[in-house]
Amino acid sequence: MLTVVNPEDPTPAAVSAPAVSGGSLIDEIVRDGARRMLAAALEAEVAAYIAAHAGELDENGRRLVVRNGHARPRQVLTSAGAVEIVAPRVNDKRLDEQGERRRFASAILPAWCRKSPQINEVLPLLYLHGLSSSDFVPALQQFLGTSSGLSAATITRLTAQWQDEARAFGDRDLSGVDYVYLWADGVHLNVRLDEAKLCLLVMVGVRADGRKELVALAEGYRESTGSWADLLRDCKRRGMHAPVLAVGDGALGFWNALREVFPDTREQRCWFHKIANVLAALPKSAHPGAKKALAEVWNAEDREHARRAVAAFKLAY
Template identity: 45%
Template sequence: MKDSTVFESGMGELGLGIEGVLRRAARSLIEQAIETEVSVLLEEFSAVRMVNGRQAVVRNGHLPEREIMTALGPVPVKVPKVRDRSGSGIKFNSALVPPYVRKSRTVAATVPWLYLHGVSSGHMQEALSILLGEEAKGLSPAALGRLKAQWTEEHAAWQRRSLEGKRYAYWWVDGVYTNLRAEEDPRICLLVIIGVTADGNKELVSVSDGLRESKASWLEILRDLQARGLEAAPLLAIGDGAMGFWAALDEAYPKTRQQRCWVHKTANILNELPKSKQGKAKAALQEIWMAESRKAAEKALEIFVRNYQAKYPKAVAKLEKDRAELLAFYDYPAEHWRHIRTTNAIESTFATVRHRTSRTKNCVSRNSFIGLGFKMLQQAEKRWIAIFHPEKVRDLFAGVKFTDGLPANETLPGDQQDAA
């Protein structure tokens, strides 16, 4: 039950039933793992040649697709075939899906399996055996190593893709620390950018590793994006206030405006208050970022300052420090406010990454670390939903100015706006 709860809270934007998500991802990962098995077999016999020099053991299509019945329902699987031209009787039998197997033993703990139950061979075997039973433990370490290497290669190729002509309205930016420890640096974390395209869809912009607080790490990422053709600056970047990202952004894309995450800011402010005061203070902060106009928000902010300045100056200082950046969202479409006031778009995805990597406490290589993180984020990306009213993104790119969430020529007169 605990795993299911974490899964649902982390993937709330999917709009797809959990059983459907599990079945779809199960098929993808099983077939990928089987492909690594057959690749290992072909490599093992690559030196065996016919008299004419042709390779003796080669691929020969696939067996008919069959369904493996699980507690989640049927999962369709295709198993490759090989042909032994030498007549020596070499065959490929998957350790994951042996011939005629049509029913798994248990999938009671499929959620932690789905998020790639670790990066070590032992953990991966354990995870796959949850779905397919003890047979999965026959999957060789060589096949598992090839699978992880494939993820790393996929990430490297993805990081080289061209970004020419790309434009992003919004970026959500964050660094996620996990319990995984990279051999080269135990403080390493994933640095991730998620963007909103011109059609309102969300997509991964960058997944890299580095130090979250480091301007140098973020600047290297931004310079790389520029080198691959991303010349147009995003209109607005959303993140917390503790990152070296902001200094890097000012250098690489100085025209991009900044929005501080209200969830992070609220937590930081409440940390400076006694618990007995936190409930009331949280409600007062909500009055600011839920206000219908910038003027009303400024008024609510001044009330907070007046009420807490004398006894809790540190809390007030944290609020006033980023005043402009906390209220930047008022200059963007009101339909987008729910998306851009916080980094929830990226935090919900990171919830699954943190849950997944918290189960793997061993030291890993840098490549395994980033390959695992990339694969999880890539799986999540497939099911992200577009932002509300994507047509407003086109308005932004067309140069339409917004005031209090409305196009400037549609804003209400002052008295009406205050009344609203």
């Protein structure tokens, strides 16, 4: 059983075996990033709302608008899976013109919201473009569907917070951890704003004890050798030792960069991508059987059994 760990949190979270594939790992990273960013944005939205009405008091001098704990956890569905959100609540004791109690309504996460199909397309842009308020606004508009709910001051505060977190993560010392395996993949963004051919370069490492963690997340131009080499050199500068084995897709940029920076690391094509490439060359009717046959190859207990499974696949397909 492999596990995923936050470098700043020593307590590992268990992950099922299928999460080994590159796509599953990235989805998990996206879900965790979505949860953290939504929580921070919701807290900032409520804080701004309360501060805007801090001067409104009742006859006893008590504030009419105050915090009221948190709502029950609820899940927002994304294309990467369900993200659990615990939204802060507001107790607004003011009355409107009709004598009805006013209610705080979040523009970020409305009460009816249960699904956000754009979240993991725009979330990487919040990492990439969240470093300046001018770039953050258009990304936020696509994330929420509107720019309302967060003032310019709140956006600036959140931007500074995430910038500090990103800088601390990107500058952390890697000399104390040995990664046996390293998975690398490029995530190409569907929502690009004005950036052409932009992608995220993602590296996930596996420690000797089987725990898995995000090693690096950086902006890249396509998946060029230069972009991957810059990222690998930066990790090496911060003390990262050469992993025993690197796993990636067929993109030549990563492999050329790996041979330059860590020439002793062994290379292996990712089975997730291998299977996708094989299935793309077969009719859909053959996919169920082919998947099962390919699983016999990569799940083989030794080389001889793997060779037999490969021979059986060739005969069948």
